[in-house]
Amino acid sequence: MKYKSVTGTRDVLPEEQPYWRLIEKKIAEITALFGYQRVDPPIFEETSLFIRGVGETTDIVEKEMYTFRDKGDSSLTLRPEFTAGFIRLYLQNGLHMLSKPVKVFSVGPVFRYERPQAGRFRQHTQFNVEAFGEQDPAMDLEVMSVAWQLYAELGFQGLKFQLNSTGCPACRPHYIEKLKQYYQTHLHEICEDCKRRLERNALRLLDCKVASCQPVIATAPVISEHLCEDCATHFTHLRQHLDLLQRPYTINHKLVRGLDYYTKTVFEVWAQGIGSQNAMCGGGRYDGLIEQLGGEPTPGIGFGSGIERIILSMKEQKLQPELLPGPQIVVAHLGPNAEKMAVETVFKLRSSKIPALMTFGDRSLKSQMREANRLNAQFIIIFADHEVESGTATVKNMQDGSQVEIALPDLVSHLSK
RNA sequence: GUGGGUGUAGCUCAGUUGGACAGAGCACCAGGUUGUGGCCCUGGUGGCCGCGGGUUCAAGUCCCGUCACUCACCCCA
The missing domain is CATH 3.30.930.10 (Bira Bifunctional Protein; Domain 2)
Incomplete structure (x- = not known):
């Protein structure tokens, strides 16, 4: 790559x-x-x-x-x-x-x-x-x-x-001074990083994670008392x-x-x-x-x-947000005339604020339906020879599998319900 | 900047003491139904085995280097 x-x-x-x-x-x-x-x-x-x-x-x-x-x-x-x-x-x-x-x-x-x-x-x-x-x-x-x-x-x-x-x-300067004085008396017990911290950033001495430094930290002066x-x-x-x-x-x-x-x-x-x-x-x-x-x-x-x-x-912590919604409608088509209907329909649905997408290319209906299923679509609209001739859309409910044939002018109102 | 672990398909990983065309599952595509999804079955696409060098008749496998990822330290959100 x-x-x-x-x-x-x-x-x-x-x-x-x-x-x-x-x-x-x-x-x-x-x-x-x-x-x-x-x-x-x-x-x-x-x-x-x-x-x-x-x-x-x-x-x-x-x-x-x-x-x-x-x-x-x-x-x-x-x-x-x-x-x-x-x-x-x-x-x-x-x-x-x-x-x-x-x-x-x-x-x-x-x-x-x-x-x-x-x-x-x-x-x-x-x-x-x-x-x-x-x-x-x-x-x-x-x-x-x-x-x-x-x-x-x-x-x-x-x-x-x-x-x-x-x-x-x-x-704080007074406290840091106290802290430094304290550490000066424990120099042999602390790690190399802490020796460096002592000079540069003494407050950081307190959150050293090295085990051998812990007893020193435990008895160090406490800022809230100073x-x-x-x-x-x-x-x-x-x-x-x-x-x-x-x-x-x-x-x-x-x-x-x-x-x-x-x-x-x-x-x-x-x-x-x-x-x-x-x-x-x-x-x-x-x-x-x-x-x-x-x-x-x-x-x-x-x-x-x-x-x-x-x-x-x-x-x-297994705190899962809700999934973002997928498209509601997938428009499938078989044949060139059907594809034109699909193009018109998907744009009409979107202009009515219905989330819709169409499939692309010449693919079997089976594969188009698989895609709709994968996308979690609520409905798939099918256009093929029969729909082209009758000016209708076949609307299938992907949840229960039922399907109805709707006249094109009624499609948006049908899907808006 | 320091130390440990790991790099094989898009993802998760197998690859036996070095040995034949490098594998599986998932995902993707197609077919099983030439107009109907999920399950199932079959097939397929897809890898300079991180990169460079070395050892060897032979390297995904061993050695060195390098880069990346990862965990911890330093530091910090």
Whole structure:
């Protein structure tokens, strides 16, 4: 085969379309229910937007971005995430002048040059929700609930939030310092990756998966005990809201986000039978990011959820969407005059909004019927010599096998019943 | 970037210690009913056995390389 799809990309075939249609429908319904408006930023932006937005020390920026120069020698990058582009859109189009919060969402492809594995691709489709300009913990609850409701309506069982606070510039540095000090006293016990993390991204130490690191993690200082008063109060109120709604959650001290810009709330939604690596979504608050990208100091919170992962999980959990409807009518024909009648009829049916298709070529009636059967047609209309002479159509019900002869002028009204 | 597994028909896979034209099921096409589907039966289309090199009288089978897929790590949705 000469051409094949690029590593880490995939084709969505007809069999999978019902999943996509269902998820798109639920997204449209739920975002409307919560009052979020759709925006669609372009899929590439100036590279510097992502470098500043995502944070300089993460792998995403260092080696995972699809960065290229265009013919004008501008450095552009296929978006590796949504948030930075959203903020640019928000600032550029004056959405920041609207009353707060400004609540938006989008669905579309994002790109990262990673090694593909289960539920991970170089191009994947992300559902992203953001709320700008509101710091009330009830805002956090609302954004989290959008994600929750999507998975609940798709039929996932045993949903649970994983929740943590990652602090703010006032308190996090102190915590990180404590964490580093602690790890300095356990250097001989930790893995090589963790030694690297200690220098680069100390919070990441906490979700190391190496067995020998687990005892060290277990007795490490916990961030929720080192929050400043502002962050601690915010966290407490969010938990009270979750309790109020009786939404199950686990305080997960090991839950940290890879991107530098997160502050306070970080969360994931887990579903039954799905491991921590298959969190349905990841999100959190980023109260400093908008200012960092050139706006007024503005709080923000959002999440991203990979559609391919949702579908993967739906398949694992045997959550099947309804099949998309097939054509109702197949028009079969034997002989050249009959084919002309078939052509006219199939167009007439479609203009009456009846889904119809005709068979092509000179084929036996048997094979045309097989095709109708395969397509799950409700009716097959047969044209041959007899129908041509009498100006009628033979209409056969594919479910019960009954058939009637209908005068052509009455055909549409007969089938509309 | 690191490590493990796997590459044979459109799909799922068999191919015995290297040995004769490379197989099955499903799918597709045709016939069994020259105007009637699903079930059944018969036949057919379809493979440089991922690619390149090597060993050998002989390679789908063994060796090396490479690419791809896949799982895990790193990182992250």
